Amino acid sequence: MHIRFFAGVIFILGMQFSIQAQSTEWIKAYFNMPAVTEKGSFLDQSINDGFDLIGTLETLIDSATTSIDLCIYDLEHPRIGEALVRAKKRGLRVRLVTDDHNRTDSRELDAEMWKLLGDAGIFSLDDDGDIYQQNASIADFDLVNNSADMHNKFAVIDRLSPTTNDDIVWTGSTNLTYTGAYNTNNVLIIKDAEVALLYEQEFEQMWGSSGETADPFNARFHKDKSNLTPSVFDVDGTKIEIYFAPQNREKTKPSISDRLVELIQQKAQHDIKFQAFSFTPTIPLAEAIWNASSDSAISLQGVIDPGFFSRYRNASQIWGSKEAQSGNRMILPARETRKLHHKVLLIDAEHPDENEQAIVVTGSYNFSNNAEFNNDENLIVIHSDEIAAQYLADFQGAFARAKGELEAPAPPINSETWYEVYAIRDGREFEIEVLPGFGYPVRLLGARVPSIFAGTNSSDYFAGPAAEYLRNILEGRKVKISVPGKSMPDVKYGAYYAYVSVDFDGIELPLNKTMLKNGYATFSDFLPQHPDSVNLFKKVAENAENNREGIWKRRALIGTKVARQSELSKTDAVDVVYPININTADRATLQLLPGIGETYAKRIIEYREQNGGFDTVEELLNIKGIGERRLERLRPVVTL
Numbered sequence: 132m133h134i135r136f137f138a139g140v141i142f143i144l145g146m147q148f149s150i151q152a153q154s155t156e157w158i159k160a161y162f163n164m165p166a167v168t169e170k171g172s173f174l175d176q177s178i179n180d181g182f183d184l185i186g187t188l189e190t191l192i193d194s195a196t197t198s199i200d201l202c203i204y205d206l207e208h209p210r211i212g213e214a215l216v217r218a219k220k221r222g223l224r225v226r227l228v229t230d231d232h233n234r235t236d237s238r239e240l241d242a243e244m245w246k247l248l249g250d251a252g253i254f255s256l257d258d259d260g261d262i263y264q265q266n267a268s269i270a271d272f273d274l275v276n277n278s279a280d281m282h283n284k285f286a287v288i289d290r291l292s293p294t295t296n297d298d299i300v301w302t303g304s305t306n307l308t309y310t311g312a313y314n315t316n317n318v319l320i321i322k323d324a325e326v327a328l329l330y331e332q333e334f335e336q337m338w339g340s341s342g343e344t345a346d347p348f349n350a351r352f353h354k355d356k357s358n359l360t361p362s363v364f365d366v367d368g369t370k371i372e373i374y375f376a377p378q379n380r381e382k383t384k385p386s387i388s389d390r391l392v393e394l395i396q397q398k399a400q401h402d403i404k405f406q407a408f409s410f411t412p413t414i415p416l417a418e419a420i421w422n423a424s425s426d427s428a429i430s431l432q433g434v435i436d437p438g439f440f441s442r443y444r445n446a447s448q449i450w451g452s453k454e455a456q457s458g459n460r461m462i463l464p465a466r467e468t469r470k471l472h473h474k475v476l477l478i479d480a481e482h483p484d485e486n487e488q489a490i491v492v493t494g495s496y497n498f499s500n501n502a503e504f505n506n507d508e509n510l511i512v513i514h515s516d517e518i519a520a521q522y523l524a525d526f527q528g529a530f531a532r533a534k535g536e537l538e539a540p541a542p543p544i545n546s547e548t549w550y551e552v553y554a555i556r557d558g559r560e561f562e563i564e565v566l567p568g569f570g571y572p573v574r575l576l577g578a579r580v581p582s583i584f585a586g587t588n589s590s591d592y593f594a595g596p597a598a599e600y601l602r603n604i605l606e607g608r609k610v611k612i613s614v615p616g617k618s619m620p621d622v623k624y625g626a627y628y629a630y631v632s633v634d635f636d637g638i639e640l641p642l643n644k645t646m647l648k649n650g651y652a653t654f655s656d657f658l659p660q661h662p663d664s665v666n667l668f669k670k671v672a673e674n675a676e677n678n679r680e681g682i683w684k685r686r687a688l689i690g691t692k693v694a695r696q697s698e699l700s701k702t703d704a705v706d707v708v709y710p711i712n713i714n715t716a717d718r719a720t721l722q723l724l725p726g727i728g729e730t731y732a733k734r735i736i737e738y739r740e741q742n743g744g745f746d747t748v749e750e751l752l753n754i755k756g757i758g759e760r761r762l763e764r765l766r767p768v769v770t771l
Contacts, residue, residue: 156367158518161187161303161318164467165540166524167531178521180528181540184305184318189214191288191301191320198224198291200334202283204495205233205306205759207240207567209247216251224291226345227255228337230281232752233759234261240309240567242267256338257281258507260347272347278753279353279377279505281337284495290331295324302330302494302509304408304472309566310763313542314472315406315465315529317522319493319511323366326373332359333375333509352507353377358384369515370488376496376508387496387510388503392419394478394512398490399423401482402430404526406465406473409439410498412448417498421449424460430481433462434529436471438748438766440464445770463533466625468540469569474498477526480519489519541622542571546613549634552605554725554764557583558597558651560626561605563612568760572626573612575643577668579655581682589692593682597651604642609634615661628658647671650681653689713751713769714744725764731756745771 159179166180185208192199192214199218206212206229219225227248234257235241245267248255255263258281260272285302292298303318305311321327335341336357339350351357354377362385364371374387392415395403403420410417410433424431435443435450441464444451455462465471476492494510496502513519531537542565544550550563553570559582562570574580581591583598611632614620620629631642646652647668654672656665676683683689711724713735721732734754739745748769751757757765 156323157321158366158369158371158513158515159320160518160521161320162316162521162525163305163312164315164525164528165537166521166528167537168524168527178524180525182318183312184303184316185210185307185312187318187320188286188301188307191286191299192218195223195288196292196297197289198226198287200226200228200287200290200331200338202228202281202285202334202337203307204230204280204282204284205308205311207244208307208309208311209244211307212244212247215253216247219251219253224343225253226334226338226343227253228281228283228334229255229257231257231259231261232280234263235758254345256345256347256350258337258352260350262345262347270347274347274350274352275355280501280507281352282495282497282502282506282508285330285334285509287327287330287334290327298322298324298327300327300330302511304474304493304495306472308568310469310569311472313468313566313569314470315467316472317475317493317525321366321371321511323364325361326364326366326371329359329361329364329373330509337507353505354380356384356507369513369518371514372512374496374510374512376502376510377504377506386503387508388415390512391416391476391492394490394492395419395423398487399429399478400484400487401428401479402432402477404431404477404480404523405433405498406471406475406526406529407433407439407498408436408470408472408474410435410450411500412443412450414498414500414503417449427459429459431460431462432526432530434465434471434526434533435462437464437466438470442771463530465529466532466535466539467529468542468571468625471529473529475522475526477519477522480523480526488514489516490514491519491522493522538622539625541619541627542566542569543619544571544612544627546611546618549609549611551609552607555598555602555605558594558599558601558646561601563610568763573610573631574626574628575646575652576614576620576628576630576658577655577660577664578643578646578652579657580646580652589694592685592688592691592693593651596681597646600649600651601646604633604635604640604645610642615664621658623658630664644668644671648675648680650675650679650683653682711769712771713748714739714771724768726761727765747771 161179161182161184163182163184166178189210195218215225245263249263249265249267260274262270264270284305288299289297300321305316305318336351339346356379362372362374376387378384396419423429449455450462474497478490480489491513496508496510502508532539544565553562553564555561559580560572560574562572565571581594581597583590583594612627612629614629620627633640633642648671654668711720718732718736721727721735738754748766751762
């Protein structure tokens with residue numbers, strides 16, 4: 132176990148998951164972000180926070196003796212691919228079901244994954260019926276898909292074993308991607324033969340057979356799946372309920388939405404808490420929670436990923452309303468390392484009734500109509516004070532970060548590594564690609580650069596020229612991030628503050644000094660700095676002032692706010708003009724978006740004309756050639 136300090140919080144990296152040898156049933160929860168029991172106090176090591184969530188499944192695969200069934204929305208992490216290959220070489224049966232949309236969302240990574248698996252003789256089936264075979268060749272089938280997602284994240288371990296003492300289910304919210312380890316997620320592991328049997332039956336509905344070979348002619352996904360029973364289990368004295376979405380065409384499956392509403396109405400006495408990537412404000416569950424919290428005796432606290440929270444706020448929906456942040460309600464946008472990806476609901480976790488167990492709801496089921504009616508999902512309801520206390524501690528960590536009381540842990544970086552520039556937000560901030568598809572913000576230590584705000588009212592004077600200048604220096608180049616005397620830069624407001632070197636056509640250019648020297652920044656003493664750098668930066672900034680460079684030409688305006696549009700007119704920087712409205716932008720404007728050229732811009736316009744516009748940003752996935760990775764780059768800079 133390694134403990135590292137990030138911005139004043141303890142983030143435990145790489146904690147090892149081990150399989151318990153005893154044959155008893157058990158349930159264990161794991162979280163990858165720091166949890167807190169109360170303001171400022173961190174949990175002891177009996178709580179599995181700060182965990183390597185990818186490692187939990189990797190360890191299970193490496194410990195398996197007979198079989199692995201993996202049903203996963205997106206598979207790109209090489210650790211899991213290599214573990215599956217090791218299992219196949221040991222002679223295990225390895226079966227894999229994935230989502231069609233994610234087969235090629237990141238072409239290079241996906242090509243490597245499917246070749247790795249195909250070369251090992253691991254075939255996989257997606258929800259369009261396509262089978263990826265030897266050398267990633269494809270047997271093409273067309274199942275009834277209707278653009279729905281196979282959104283599950285679960286694995287069944289050792290169901291082929293002659294004993295039932297080693298049957299395990301791995302599930303939760305974690306995608307097996309590079310970014311899945313940095314999104315705020317949870318994993319649930321259940322050792323119980325009956326639970327494993329139910330998950331195997333769900334897997335085999337999609338696999339189309341009970342054997343080693345998939346049968347696409349018999350495979351059933353989405354609304355074509357049958358209901359499975361039982362749904363209620365006793366795992367060593369703990370009551371759990373398991374449900375699979377979506378509703379089938381005949382409406383013979385239990386409605387997950389109805390069950391969750393019932394739990395709120397019948398069980399909530401003191402508090403309701405949730406962490407949600409998305410939580411559609413108009414679904415019955417949202418209305419039930421809102422109505423329950425109209426009773427001041429029931430407190431409501433929630434944290435929603437900022438991408439969706441801003442959408443609800445802009446649409447004047449309940450989660451973004453003033454009423455959601457007053458009295459006994461407090462719903463906040465998350466402030467996490469990357470995405471808040473949980474789908475967690477807690478009922479009376481803070482003060483459970485002595486005659487009732489607190490309730491945890493978790494799994495892959497987003498709180499949305501798509502999860503209820505279209506996507507393949509799994510959801511678990513756990514009646515347990517002990518497990519609820521663990522999820523409560525994880526919630527309190529996210530809630531403290533959302534309130535700004537704690538910083539989210541930053542991804543580790545190496546001061547000797549040259550990183551690709553992932554995105555340039557404005558002159559003040561850019562992102563480095565710490566992992567494929569994962570950009571993390573960097574700001575310049577010792578340099579106060581004017582910023583263009585996302586709102587329409589005002590921006591810093593000279594922000595437009597500063598953004599354009601920074602883009603000209605950084606675009607298409609690599610950078611090194613460092614702070615002398617420290618292993619990691621300071622983190623504040625979700626960004627590294629550091630000294631930056633740019634590989635400028637073979638010359639190592641000191642970016643902080645260059646911005647000051649040419650008058651695109653003023654000196655800042657924010658956060659501790661190396662004394663030599665402070666003296667140098669002050670002298671460089673003084674020379675720029677004396678020479679009336681850049682921002683110093685109109686000294687009186689430094690630090691003032693001006694109309695945002697006046698700054699935008701001074702620059703063509705792509706991310707500076709965000710957000711771009713994909714329902715109204717013309718072809719030239721759409722081409723300012725990252726990764727969107729003339730062909731994609733034309734397809735976007737054609738799609739909105741044919742469909743009456745975009746209702747959600749996720750509809751961009753319906754555009755040929757736009758996958759999850761490209762969508763992630765677009766999310767911060769587009770609007771409806």
